[in-house]
Amino acid sequence: MSLACGVDVGGTKILAGVVDDEGTIVEEARVESPATDVDAITTAVAGLVDDLAKRHDFAHVGVGAAGYIDKARSTVLFAPNIAWRDVDLRAHLEDRTGKAVVIENDANAAAWGEFTYGAGADIDDFLLITVGTGVGGGLVLDGALYRGAFGIGAEIGHMRVVPGGILCGCGNLGCFEMYASGNALVRMAREAAEAGRADDLLKRAGGSVESINGPLVTAAAREGDSVAIALLGELGRWLGEGIASLTAVLDPATVAIGGGVSEADELLLEPAREGFLSQLTGRGHRPELVIRKATLGDRAGLIGAADLARR
Amino acid sequence: MSLACGVDVGGTKILAGVVDDEGTIVEEARVESPATDVDAITTAVAGLVDDLAKRHDFAHVGVGAAGYIDKARSTVLFAPNIAWRDVDLRAHLEDRTGKAVVIENDANAAAWGEFTYGAGADIDDFLLITVGTGVGGGLVLDGALYRGAFGIGAEIGHMRVVPGGILCGCGNLGCFEMYASGNALVRMAREAAEAGRADDLLKRAGGSVESINGPLVTAAAREGDSVAIALLGELGRWLGEGIASLTAVLDPATVAIGGGVSEADELLLEPAREGFLSQLTGRGHRPELVIRKATLGDRAGLIGAADLARR
Amino acid sequence: MSLACGVDVGGTKILAGVVDDEGTIVEEARVESPATDVDAITTAVAGLVDDLAKRHDFAHVGVGAAGYIDKARSTVLFAPNIAWRDVDLRAHLEDRTGKAVVIENDANAAAWGEFTYGAGADIDDFLLITVGTGVGGGLVLDGALYRGAFGIGAEIGHMRVVPGGILCGCGNLGCFEMYASGNALVRMAREAAEAGRADDLLKRAGGSVESINGPLVTAAAREGDSVAIALLGELGRWLGEGIASLTAVLDPATVAIGGGVSEADELLLEPAREGFLSQLTGRGHRPELVIRKATLGDRAGLIGAADLARR
């Protein structure tokens, strides 16, 4: 049995695990992410790896990191939420741990995890869309992870979907993630509450508009709140319409939806399928892809990173 | 020297040629396309191939066809402008010609031609955008032609860029080709003429709004007509903004612009680069791709098809 | 009792009636509209007036005409669907009939009819929106009919609601009537049918997409067809969102919805109210206007024209 170690470094937490060749996590650990201190992140990751190495025999460590990674899978060029700027994370970690390390974009790693052991396991062309705070993506094309010419592909959240649209944190107007992310869901829900159109949501939030968040909306929708259902429906339609555009370009066989908002299950997926079909070019003349929920949850990144490291 | 035969079957003409392994066409021939008669097309293609085979020794024929092609590169599933519906064109042509045949989407074949012998020859991740009547595309990713899960990838003209936008021939609203194609250029130019804002263009067209076409606008722009320059500028900006969205997804190293409208050269490319930079997410933190003109003209498809056939 | 004659000249029919000072039609008549022949229209209108004058005593004739009318209420400057171009219709009709004539825009006349005897009878600031083939409007502000500086006000169907949107017959992109008219409803319904998402509608239309029309959609919605209900819902939301923009500018007390599509009643009005509230600026800090159905049907224009003539 071949083991590898996978690590997922996000803006709020670091998750590490030892993964076998069937994608099963045999042990995992997590710590908070010291996101503003580059050395502290390296130390934290190395500490998790060293500790796991005491009890498990592995030679390869794969790290999924939320940033732009160079084509050599070594240097983090830029990360929006972590202090990395042109940091050779691979060299630092190989020095500290003595293991062979590869760095991958976290969403790419998650896509590979889902492709290998999860929602994309039966096809060759696969798109993972993570709907969390933002919208991320990972692509497996012709059976291989696609990273782009400069290691920055699959940033689908920044495809423009509304000219002159909502101002995105990236500085552009109208990015996909302004309409199809968890943040978009919360923005719409708070707006509805402020306008007096979401009294039930407001009540669930203890009367505070600022306390309305994504899980609260999803919980309300599950219990039949019509406003929450409509909000998830609007989010899902934007998501599906974006998938139609991505399908015109990429023609994948399966699109899996992961990330926190995917916990809404069919309340999100069904309107996504409707939005997709309403905008798919050539429908009726082409095989139709499958839109389904991702299956590995927030461990997809570490599982995928581990598997990429040992290949 | 290895020769192969390439054929490009469009809605108005069929172009065939014998291509050597440096991408040079040693002989070519063309006939009008009998687009509404499936058997007549097969006969016409076979006739061109048989005739070329009398003077050249080749074993492989690659056919670029304007339609959806199945993953086996054999059957045309659907073609918007030709009468093919689930036609096994490969079987028909192999029967008639005795050669080994592969069928490719015409834009994919052109992308491969440009990648191998033209504008994309020095990199691994390449996007060809053909700006003609519509907007087509072809993708080479990690050095391989990307066809999609069902053979229908790279239909970038049908990415939605304006929700609720202009009605496209495909039945959807707001497709990219409604804003960045030669037809879009003509629509804008005629609209300007009808509104009395393009007197020079109207004069060039003999006073008839209906006579304004793309080459006329380009010619006027080359001679300094400010309205024509502005129209190409608007087209170029839409094009560049679309490339920014595609780059968020695909991260190519080079984007080449082909098709008839690319004859406007820098009058189109310069505003395209401006539009691209104004919308590129992560600019300043990523290597920037090159936007350049395609170099093989309307022979890119046959050259690419020939090369794909012999591999 | 004061009688006046009202005439409504449209692209397909001419409707005339004698109206008393309570807005009741005491006799009416109609003929087909010879829309392409200016003299024939004049003759037809004069014939209807002369015939009614044999049995009723009136001195004033008001004519509602589907076109731009000059400020003197005399000349039709331009009409999109009738052959009038700078025709002094008032002079022609006064010559023929010997009555005092005023010409009004038909939607303005209808707005005055509804304001005086119908849906706007209890307030001072009133907007009538007619949702038929296109979207028309009429404004009563501070209790007076508002015609605009040049007699061309209240053409609300040509307010732009989507930059780069659907091409309108007026030559612009994204006009309100491309999203909120009966034609928009039919376009959406046919598109759904072509895409295989409206089988029930297609069945009602005898299997012919081209036979799907507005009354068919409304009838299906009344009988519970979920696709038809959703289509009217989408139309209603666009309508309500447009009303929110108009309210930001005009702050009316009542908006009445007339025209053929208003026959869908609450299936249209309820989503219109939702769309309105979702987009109204300052909601919660301002009195809310009433959105209701117009009450005079297709006689609003003739009733209003008659009343305007006798004032």
Add this chain to the structure above:
Amino acid sequence: MSLACGVDVGGTKILAGVVDDEGTIVEEARVESPATDVDAITTAVAGLVDDLAKRHDFAHVGVGAAGYIDKARSTVLFAPNIAWRDVDLRAHLEDRTGKAVVIENDANAAAWGEFTYGAGADIDDFLLITVGTGVGGGLVLDGALYRGAFGIGAEIGHMRVVPGGILCGCGNLGCFEMYASGNALVRMAREAAEAGRADDLLKRAGGSVESINGPLVTAAAREGDSVAIALLGELGRWLGEGIASLTAVLDPATVAIGGGVSEADELLLEPAREGFLSQLTGRGHRPELVIRKATLGDRAGLIGAADLARR
């Protein structure tokens, strides 16, 4: 000679003046606005009025206030930047000053001032658009100030121009003032600077993106900076396209542009006229309105308020 007192109460300053019946200010005074303290505002206004009354003989005081004013011209229902909520400002000021007071919306008062003594003095249907931090408006229709059914008309900055557009402070997406205001100009300029496309602007701002403001952009444009000229051009086109929508509804004879950004003169007005003509429905078949700069500057409000008070 008839004198009246006009006061303009904004979020940052209070401006008062004595105005004769030719619109000339015979004496004026200003103080900072204690915007968060309702009583302090009343005291400040009363103080200015009392002081002016020592040297001038007037019976009427008109107050322009930046908020929703009730139809009786007495109570401020709501003000976005001042602490008024249902405050009967008229009663308070009449108590304090012993004068006859009327309260008007400040933009309405300014429109009346321009209509009576400034840019709209020769016509009957007039729209003033103030392009400052936001976009405000005032309407004179058929020669009378139009206030709307509830006193809240002419809030043209909140007409929606981009569905799903930029989030406005009012809670809606895509409001006109997000695209055509001074704030929009600054947002575009800073974005260009951050993206490295406005080095000259950045240099003028001492290298600090945050220091780029509207007057700086206008000054740069006057001195020929091509980026600044292009930014004012884009702002002007949005402005003109919005005026085209407003013209479809209102058909005014003159639109005057006031507010701080109007100091850019033809650098703003010329692209506004182009944007207007490109989007005007029925162009060629209708008289064309005049778009010109407002002439009374920031005193339009007090002059208009004074004149409204004495009528």
